[in-house]
Amino acid sequence: MKKTKHEAPRTDKKRSQLLEVWGRLKKSKVAIAGLVILALLILMAVFADVLVDYELAIAQNMPEKLQGPSPAHWLGTDGFGRDILARIIHGSRISLSIGFVSVIVSLAVGGAIGSIAGYYGGTLDMIVMRFIDVLMAIPSMLMCICVVTVLGPGMSNLLVAITISYVATFCVIVRSSILTIKNSDYIEAARATGVGTFRIILKHIIPNTMGPIMVQATLSIGSVILSAAGLSFVGLGVMPPTPEWGAILTEGKEFIRTAPHIVLFPGIAIMLAVMSLNFLGDGLRDALDPRLKQ
Amino acid sequence: MYKYVIKRVLLMIPVLLGISFVVFFLMDLTPGTPADIIMGDLATSEAKAALNESLGWNRPFIQRFLDYIMGVFRGDFGSSYVSGLPVFEELFSRFPTTFQLALYSMILASLIGIPLGIACAVKQYSLIDSCSTIFALIFISIPTFWLGLMMIILFSVQLHWLPPNGSETLAHFIMPAITCAGTTLATLIRMTRSTMLEVIRQDYIRTAYAKGATKGRVIVNHALQNAFIPIITIVGVNFGYMLGGAVITENVFGMSGIGNLLLSSIRSKDIPMVMGGVLIVAVMFSIVNLLLDICYAYVDPRVKAQYKKGGA
Numbered sequence: 001m002k003k004t005k006h007e008a009p010r011t012d013k014k015r016s017q018l019l020e021v022w023g024r025l026k027k028s029k030v031a032i033a034g035l036v037i038l039a040l041l042i043l044m045a046v047f048a049d050v051l052v053d054y055e056l057a058i059a060q061n062m063p064e065k066l067q068g069p070s071p072a073h074w075l076g077t078d079g080f081g082r083d084i085l086a087r088i089i090h091g092s093r094i095s096l097s098i099g100f101v102s103v104i105v106s107l108a109v110g111g112a113i114g115s116i117a118g119y120y121g122g123t124l125d126m127i128v129m130r131f132i133d134v135l136m137a138i139p140s141m142l143m144c145i146c147v148v149t150v151l152g153p154g155m156s157n158l159l160v161a162i163t164i165s166y167v168a169t170f171c172v173i174v175r176s177s178i179l180t181i182k183n184s185d186y187i188e189a190a191r192a193t194g195v196g197t198f199r200i201i202l203k204h205i206i207p208n209t210m211g212p213i214m215v216q217a218t219l220s221i222g223s224v225i226l227s228a229a230g231l232s233f234v235g236l237g238v239m240p241p242t243p244e245w246g247a248i249l250t251e252g253k254e255f256i257r258t259a260p261h262i263v264l265f266p267g268i269a270i271m272l273a274v275m276s277l278n279f280l281g282d283g284l285r286d287a288l289d290p291r292l293k294q
Numbered sequence: 295m296y297k298y299v300i301k302r303v304l305l306m307i308p309v310l311l312g313i314s315f316v317v318f319f320l321m322d323l324t325p326g327t328p329a330d331i332i333m334g335d336l337a338t339s340e341a342k343a344a345l346n347e348s349l350g351w352n353r354p355f356i357q358r359f360l361d362y363i364m365g366v367f368r369g370d371f372g373s374s375y376v377s378g379l380p381v382f383e384e385l386f387s388r389f390p391t392t393f394q395l396a397l398y399s400m401i402l403a404s405l406i407g408i409p410l411g412i413a414c415a416v417k418q419y420s421l422i423d424s425c426s427t428i429f430a431l432i433f434i435s436i437p438t439f440w441l442g443l444m445m446i447i448l449f450s451v452q453l454h455w456l457p458p459n460g461s462e463t464l465a466h467f468i469m470p471a472i473t474c475a476g477t478t479l480a481t482l483i484r485m486t487r488s489t490m491l492e493v494i495r496q497d498y499i500r501t502a503y504a505k506g507a508t509k510g511r512v513i514v515n516h517a518l519q520n521a522f523i524p525i526i527t528i529v530g531v532n533f534g535y536m537l538g539g540a541v542i543t544e545n546v547f548g549m550s551g552i553g554n555l556l557l558s559s560i561r562s563k564d565i566p567m568v569m570g571g572v573l574i575v576a577v578m579f580s581i582v583n584l585l586l587d588i589c590y591a592y593v594d595p596r597v598k599a600q601y602k603k604g605g606a
Contacts, residue, residue: 030428134312137576139538145560146568150323226437230542233439234557249440260447267440275435282431 024287031283037276045092056086057243066259076261078251082241084262088269091243094155096273098228098244099221102162107217109163110170115201117171118178129175132168140165144227148236155238158231162224173216177209211288218281222274229270245270295591295601299584306580310573311363317572318359321565327351331375331563362569371573372566376559381570385552391461392551395543396536398467399474400529407479408525411486415494416513423487430480442473442546459548470547474540478532485528489521496520522593527586534582538575 025031044051061081069076075084117128135143147161181187182205190204229246231237233253238244240251245266252262328349329342350358365372371381414423449469450458460466493499494517502512539553548554552571559567591598 030431130308131312133309134316137309137313137579138316138572139535139575139579141541142538142556142560142572142575145541145557146317146320149560149563150320222435226435229437230439233542234545246437249437249443253443256443256447257451260451263440263443263447267437267444270437270440271432271435274437275432278431278435 021284021287025283028283028286030279031287034276034279034281034283037272038280041092041096041273041276044089045096048090048093051089052083052086054090056083057090058082058241066255066262068259068261075265076259078248078262079255079259080241084248084265087243087248088245088266091245091248091266092269092273094238094242094244095225095228095246095270098155098159098162099225099273099277102159102166102224103217103221105159106163106166106220107170107213110167110172111174111213113167114171114174115178115205118175119182119197119201119205125175128171132171135165135168136172141227141230144231145234145236148231153236153239155242155244158228158237161231162227165227166220166224169220170213170216173213174209177212178205181205181208215281215285215288218277218284222277222281225270225274225277245273295588298601299588302584302587306577309580310576313576314363314366314569314573315359317569318362318565319355321560321563321568322355324563326563328375328563328565332378366573371570374559374567375564376562376567381566384555384567385570385574388550388552388555391549392537392539392544392553394461394467395470395474395540395549395551396533398471399536400478400533402471403475403478403482403532404529406475407482408486411483411525412490412513412518414483414487415490416509418491426483426487430483433476433480436476438473438476438540439542439546441476442469442543445469445472446546461547461549461551466547466549470540470543470549473543473546474536478528481528481532482525485524486521489524490517493517493521519593523590526589526593530582530586530589534579537578537582539571 048054059082061077063081064073064077065079065081067073067077067081073083073085075088078084078087113128113132117125143165144158144161147164148157151157151160187200187204190200195204225245228237228244229249232244232246233250235250237250238247240247248266249263249270252259252266255262327342327346328351329337329345332345333342346352350361362372373380374384377384410422410426414426417423445456446458446469449456456469457463457466461470499512499516502516503509507516537552539551539556541553541557543549544551544553545557552575556568556571556575558564559571591601
């Protein structure tokens with residue numbers, strides 16, 4: 001991380017910056033490990049149908065229930081005789097998409113609110129921020145539980161609940177990074193040359209605030225996956241037989257004494273996914289830190 | 295200083311009103327009426343209608359909300375729809391469990407996290423540094439309920455060392471406290487490390503070494519004192535959150551704390567209970583944050599000087 005060469009051509013500034021960050025990210029073994037694990041998990045989600053038939057993850061097969069790991073069922077079977085590996089592979093689709101979708105949506109919504117509040121300031125900012133204060137003071141888990149109770153359990157409602165509870169976080173982050181660069185000289189220069197407000201936000205402010213926001217987004221995907229699994233655990237997540245990782249784990253809770261493997265493997269899957277995102281986010285933070293530049 | 299405290303307490307009121315409104319509104323949207331919960335499925339619809347009428351359920355939403363708020367100002371939090379007991383009594387009986395769990399897990403996290411973080415900073419890029427960093431990242435990634443279940447499998451089912459659920463004795467708190475401490479522990483290691491790294495490079499640390507102070511003395515007396523604000527912030531904020539009840543951990547270990555109570559109340563639409571619980575949680579959280587700000591003044595003379603100068 002110490003020496004960074006400027007090999008990229010200086011004419012194409014945007015590209016060279018990206019390359020520089022990538023160059024520094026590449027040097028962190030932990031970040032690359034995270035990236036590789038994450039890529040594998042995403043590939044697993046994308047090609048889930050090719051790997052195993054969805055029927056295997058859903059159809060009950062009572063004679064083979066509660067089997068431990070064996071050549072036929074690598075990770076054993078659950079209380080309904082379904083293959084756990086098949087359920088985990090198909091579950092990656094659900095769990096990862098909950099993570100990515102709710103972070104992207106809450107980043108878009110929270111970011112929009114935060115950038116408007118931060119850019120205009122004044123009364124508007126005051127009103128928006130007091131509202132955000134209220135949202136932040138309600139623990140996110142309670143907020144999710146309330147929203148899911150209102151809307152009823154299920155995948156899409158779970159997405160809404162988690163998205164709502166993350167909007168405030170992103171709003172605060174985007175607002176504070178906008179506040180720090182709003183009064184920079186280059187923004188003033190843009191304004192002086194007659195660039196419109198919307199264009200300033202979109203073209204000049206957002207690209208310059210991307211660093212910390214990307215780090216936060218990466219780390220948030222991990223915590224969303226954890227929250228979704230947690231909500232499934234208290235019975236407010238996706239509905240059976242949908243194979244979300246948290247749901248698979250929860251279904252194994254009653255067999256914890258006789259067949260602990262049902263609880264063990266989905267937990268490892270969740271841990272791997274969240275861990276890869278944390279490794280990557282941590283590496284990104286270091287790679288984007290201007291103080292580490294030389 | 296006291297002016298500042300009063301100002302902060304007054305500022306809590308609009309936030310609390312806002313929270314009450316949001317939660318009251320959300321609970322209002324959930325299906326079912328209070329009579330359905332109080333009387334169950336067997337009662338006639340006439341009896342239910344009469345009970346709803348007497349509870350004021352048929353009046354407009356805003357009026358019900360205002361009535362509730364007025365009640366709270368008089369110290370009346372209402373009675374639970376489910377148990378019929380006064381909300382305050384019920385919350386009060388649950389509080390010790392939640393408080394103990396929060397206290398033990400924060401003590402555990404601090405005792406391990408702070409020394410490890412310091413060790414990482416003092417010996418940067420050493421084996422202990424990279425090991426703790428990876429350990430911290432892995433620990434944040436473990437789902438709390440899974441960690442709890444794994445410990446139950448190992449220590450209760452296999453080894454019979456610890457009771458799997460309940461909250462009667464200290465032994466009941468060991469596994470839940472470890473489960474809850476995980477995230478804070480990991481954050482503490484990383485935060486202590488990065489703050490200490492910044493402090494260690496300051497001029498006054500070099501001065502202290504130059505005076506001939508020993509390494510241990512410099513670290514404890516000079517560096518740690520100046521790195522304390524972010525550290526107590528993390529411990530404090532997490533303690534505040536934990537006082538709101540660790541919903542999932544309490545659920546895993548079958549503990550009768552505030553988190554479990556809130557979860558079941560929300561699911562059964564026990565509005566007075568939910569409102570009371572959420573308000574208590576929010577008040578606790580705000581008070582802890584206020585105490586933290588006061589703490590800063592004692593730890594950092596610069597902050598104290600600000601209060602004296604500004605008077606607010």
